[in-house]
Amino acid sequence: MKKQIAIEVKNLFFKYDKEYILEDINLKIYENEYIAIIGPNGGGKTTFLKLLLGLLTPTKGSIKVYDKPPSRYKTSIGYLPQRVNFNLDMPISVKDIVLQGRLNSKKLFYEKEDYKKCDQILEKLDLKDLKERKISQLSGGQRQKILLARALVSEPKILILDEPTASIDIKGQKEIYKILKELELTKIVVSHDIKILFEGIDRVAYINRKLFMHENPNFGLKPAEGHFCEMELFDYLRKNSDV
């Protein structure tokens, strides 16, 4: 059976100002694939995700999500941004943030169903004790998990996460990887944490201005063997990418 293409990127170029941040990117992501994206700081990972979401427009080339431009498909995507440009003192509770995932242009107020889904996801991510807490009183890791809950609560078809495990402790990272592994949907996850390569992903993309897709996500290495360190793997990927 031929797999359905979820996202198709053709000859994508992007620049903010003069210099291209992304160059000649071609990529097909299939339905229910789990893709990890790694690469150095400033390599263009966040920019690439924003293009997939339609938050930025390609300078050249095209992006199609289920044959539609990203802006027509965006409400079916769950997104966790790398950072929220947020005012530390803003009076908003965990519940109010997660509910944002249920916003919808057709209705003004949340309905019973929305509150139910919100409770379920908070329960699943073990956040329900924090439900009424003010966001500014929480730790960085807790905030990150709340943003993950917000991305999941809409029951998206595609999940796009920009460093979901940043500032989360090892135990929390394991939990998040486990949750992600079990979810049946198309997942694209940017990470600086190489452990993700051993958490059931299908392919890994390395982005540094150009994108290189590796079909074999961890090159046959196993974390338990102890004969690699993150730097080595990263170097290996880089050498094999910058052709």
Place this chain on the structure above:
Amino acid sequence: MFETLTLFENSIVAVLLLCVAVSIIGSLMLINRYGYIAASIAHGSYGGIGLALYFGFSILLGTTLFAIFLALLLAIITYKNPQRKDTLIGVIWAVGMSIGIVFVDLTPGYNANLMSFLFGDILMVPKEDLVFMGVVDTLLIIFVVFFYNRLLAIAYDRDFAYLRGINVKFFHFLTLFLIALTVVMSIRSVGLILIIALFSIPPFIAERFTNSLKSMILLSGILCLIFCFTGLYLSYILNISATAAIILVSAVAFSISFIKAKR
């Protein structure tokens, strides 16, 4: 409906109407960090006063139209990045005021009391203004009640709100438009110079003690009432300007909350 009110009763009504606007617009200004934009609209709208005097039409109409014009201009400039303190915002601020000064200078035989536009007088609010304030308050209440979830989401994370299908641009324009109307409705009572202080202080204090936008709005409204009535009372017993007294009371409360929070 306000015909039978005395001047004193007028000012009580003005305070109540003003505090509704402060609680809603002040809170939205703070969580969106629109303070600088609002200050630009407030000061720039002096241009409307100058133009109205020179061309001889109603000051309320002149300021309203001019403030709306500035709000739309600023909405276009700031849409991409509302928190940016663009020099253009400062330029609009200065050009608006200069237009006002020039046209007031050019107006022959002009002898109205300019000070009242700059500093306001909550004890001298005319009845037409109360009607205008009532209309603006009604719009603000409708706005915040029906669009509460959208406004909150946009203030917290614009990109995410956009991805959920919310028309972020429309709400940016609408919010600035309502800030313009609020500025105009408050000029006579607070004055151009003091508007921003009155609209900033109660929400700033309320933000620290609440965990939802709803409660922030309510608490700002209550604080505003307390500050205004304390200020009015002080102005009466000390025989000083009511508006300035209100701002000073707010500033004292602001300092206390600030010192407390720092501890």
